[in-house]
Amino acid sequence: MSPSFLEIPDLPIEIIMNYLDYIAIQSVRKTCWDLRNFIDDKKPGIGMNYIEISQTSNTAVRLAMNPPLVRHSDSRSIDLIYEKLEHGCKIRGTTGDEWKTKIVENLNFLDAALHDFKVALNTQKAPFWRVTVKCFSKTFFEKLEEIMKSQKPFTTESIEIHVKSHEHARQIIQHADPKHLKSIEFYPQEDLTSIHETVELESSKNIQNLSHFATASIHFENQDVETIRAIKEHFLQFHEYDKHLYVSNNVVENMFIDAFGAAFEQPRELEQNWFFNVPGNYVKVLKVVNGYRSFEFDFVEKCEVPEGYMILD
Structure with a gap:
């Protein structure tokens, strides 16, 4: 037999x-x-390259998945709409070349969409290139949080989040594995702020390790002298010198002077600059720029320091 x-x-x-x-x-x-x-x-x-779950209305959710673009070109994309019915859920869409419609009695449309989303995350071996979440209702967000708390962090190189508030975005980001995450795009309804390659830096007590981010661009909420000094000390610990932090906020008057002392300002210069020695590196210095509407931290060659500037310890 x-x-x-x-x-x-x-x-x-x-x-x-x-x-x-x-x-x-x-x-x-x-x-x-x-x-x-x-x-x-x-x-x-063969895993998927991209997955998106998005609330298209109060009664419908879209789940879309695409295979890698170069390899496995014969793999099929998935595009499904889960719609609320009076006594169930209608699922319509395509899994490749075929369009289908299915009605399931006594099934909540959000539960159905989020269940399939969770299965897709859990059966993916390699990191996604991108995960997109568009979640605007309280009910959808609460159900999404419920299923995400019940599983391991998902792996993706980038994540795009459209939600009602900063707090909802932060909670979703916590479910992504930071080992693979390279970029974040964040679009809260309350404040159209885009965040690229960032981590949460709301206070000096909550500064996280930025070592796997090359470039960060963030909207910084609670600015103070202690936090600015902590960011500077954090940067000086790096041994990779391609790091760049850009913060797009109006700067509190004299905050950087209180943190680092008086800045040397060139005539007609519209920004303040400070340069700091990097321990153990005789080629690079840390440059801090206060542009008043934004500020930046990055490493530059020591030879790029303009004449007249003092390099601080």
């Missing part, structure tokens, strides 16, 4: 499944608990 598929050793099964695209893997996953557990553990198959 020939052995069944489930009697094949794990390694050959995984090799076979690595040729399957996302839709095929999900079909196999639904066949039995053994295969479901195997897929959830090994995460085989």
Whole structure:
């Protein structure tokens, strides 16, 4: 009697499944608990490059996924709309070339969309290129938070967040694995602020490690002398000198002078500049710029320090 598929050793099964695209893997996953557990553990198959869950109205949610653009061009994209019905949920959209509509009785449309979103996150082996979340209602956000708290952080190189408030965005960001995260784009309804490659820097007591970010651009809320000094000391600990922090806020008058002392200002210069020695580096210096409507921290060559400026310790 020939052995069944489930009697094949794990390694050959995984090799076979690595040729399957996302839709095929999900079909196999639904066949039995053994295969479901195997897929959830090994995460085989051709993963998705991009995933988006977005609230399109108070009664509809979109879930879209795209495969890698270069490799596996035969893999299928997924674009689904989950709509609220009086006694259930209507799911319509495409999984490749096929358009379908399905009505499920006694199923909440948000629960259905978020369940499929969670499955997609959990069956992805490699980091996504981008995860996009557009969430504007309180109910949607609370349900999203509920499912995200019940699983491990998801891995993505970038994340795009459209929400009602800064606080909602911060809570969503906490569910992304920082090891892989390279960029964040954040669009709160209350304040159209874009954040690229950043972490939360709201107080000197909450400054996190910026070592895996090359460039940061943020909207800084609670500015004070202690925080400015802490950022400077944090930068001086780096051993990679491609770091650049840009903060787009009006600067409190004399805050930088209180932090670092009087700045040497060139005639007709519209900004204040300070330069600091970098411990153990005789080539680079840390440059701090106060542009009054923004400020910056970055490393420059010592030879770039203009004549007349003092390099501070």
